[in-house]
Structure formats: C-alpha cells, structure tokens
Amino acid sequence: MAGIYRSTRYVLQNAFGSRSLPGAVRFYSQKPDPAPLINVDVDSKTGVATVTMNSPPVNTLNTPFLNEMGGVIKELEKNKTRGLILTSSSNSVFSAGLDIMEMYKAPRDQMAVFWTTLQNTWLSLYRTGIPTVAAINGHAPAGGCLLALSCEYRVMVGPKFTIGLNETQLGIVAPPWFLICMREAVGPRQTELALTSGKMFTATEALNIGLVDQLVSNKEEALAEAHKFIARFAKIPPLARKLTKEFTRQEGIKYMEEKMLDDLETFVDVASSPSAQKGMEMYLEALKKKST
C-alpha cells in the first residue's frame, strides 16, 4: 500500500507547474480556465497578493482546487510577494472545507491522491515565508477553518458567520495536524473542548478564545486590516521573519515531514471505514435536505 502512496506523491509533487508573473499585475493561476477556481490580484504598490477562492457554491477543497492553490503559493513565493491575503468571492462562505465527494464512496487510490494533495498544499501555506492573513468573510467549517488557521493572522467578518473544526459531528476525525493548528491558536484546553464536540464558534466566540484575532463588520474592512497586519513586517528582514515562523511552527512542519505517509494511510483506512462512510452519507443527506 505504501508503494502506491509513494508513487502517487511523486506524481503530485511533479504536477505543480509554474509560470512567471508578468510583473505586479493581476493573473489567474495555473490553468487557462475561463472560470478559475482561485483569483490572484497583486497590488502593484505594496506587492501584496489578494488570493480569492472562487469555486462556487461553497469553495470546497477538492483535488483540482488544492492543486491550483499549491501552484498559486509557489508562484507567489517565486515572485517574492510581500504578503498573501486569503479570502472568498462568496458573500456567505469562506470555505466549506474538504469536498466530501472526494471521500464518499471514493476508491482508495483516489482518496490517496486527494489527501496527498491536501497535505502538500497545506504544508506550502502553513510554512511559507510570505506573511499570510485570512480575511474570513463567511462560514469556515472544518477544512475551511484549517485554511484560516494556517495563516498567521485571522480577521473575521462578524457577527453572523461561524468557524470551527466540526469533524466529530460528521463521525470523522480531525487529523493531528489540524489539531496542532488549532492548539497553536487557542491552547490545549480549548482545543480538546472544541474538537471533541465538533463545536462551531460564532465570530464573537472565536474572538474570545483566540481562534480569530480581529472582528470587523464587512469584507472591505477585513481586507484593510489584513493589509495593516502585513505592513507590520515592512522593516523586518525577510529571512529572520521566515526562520522565526518556521521555528514557531516546527511541530506541525515536523509532523507532516516525518509522518506524511502514516497520516495518509490512516486517512484512507479511517475515511473508507463503514462507520465513516455512513457518517458522510447521513451528513450529505442532511446538507441536501437543507438546501431543498
């Protein structure tokens, strides 16, 4: 089994193509797709990139989306972008997290490709030397919360949106690296309380426990505060900043570097188990009922 996963990873690692940015201008990531999943807009004055998730209806994280996100981060690093602000084009959803359809009734090798892509893209975002901010302008359950937690600073539009790692509510388990990200933000006590119950926090609750750093009332304010956060680093030497970030985040980085294959095998085993499949089926049914 590990052999399949290793070769899958090899293929994926070589699948991140790259292309040069034509200076500090707007560009769309990777594929010449008329409807890109992610838009990137680099401010020509500040060099800060606004990365807008644009995969309607709810920005689910599936393999094509994650590949594109990985390519975007690589491209921004190559172009020495000054900051990365992650936000959504939706008015109500930042990201609905992992695409359940990538896990529900999926063959094991498809699940393996999906999870490996997630691991790689997460690691790229989590450890990038570029200052990162999540401008959370909508609900951010599960993998959506993970994306926000992987950034260095979180500005959330309140009060009506929610955020949290709700996996246990679906009968699935947030892997250790999700948990590490949460613990870095809110500490061990709040992490255990939140994850065992799969709690979704209102924006105000999230601020109170440190899950987000700032509340604002609309997306424009969120973007403005995100730019302010990035401006703090104008006079900090980038290498000192990057290494300090790596040291601070070494638990998560080390986990992924050393345990990537174990994590993958555990994921495929747990996600394909009858009880997890049943949990996902019921959850999908509930989502469908809600939307009809």
Ligand SMILES: CC/C=C\C/C=C\CCC/C=C/CC(=O)SCCNC(=O)CCNC(=O)[C@H](O)C(C)(C)COP(=O)(O)OP(=O)(O)OC[C@H]1O[C@@H](n2cnc3c(N)ncnc32)[C@H](O)[C@@H]1OP(=O)(O)O
């Ligand atoms: C050691 C252990 C290792 C491994 C363990 C095993 C497994 C590990 C996996 C663990 C990690 C999981 C992380 C995840 O991210 S799981 C996904 C969790 N996501 C959610 O719970 C969010 C679900 N969605 C919502 O709550 C709402 O959609 C939301 C509030 C985001 C938006 O609500 P809104 O009313 O605006 O939209 P909806 O009508 O609900 O949705 C629109 C359509 O989108 C579909 N949808 C929504 N979310 C998902 C999703 N995550 N995946 C797939 N599809 C999704 C929804 O069904 C609607 O579809 P249609 O009815 O229009 O066809």
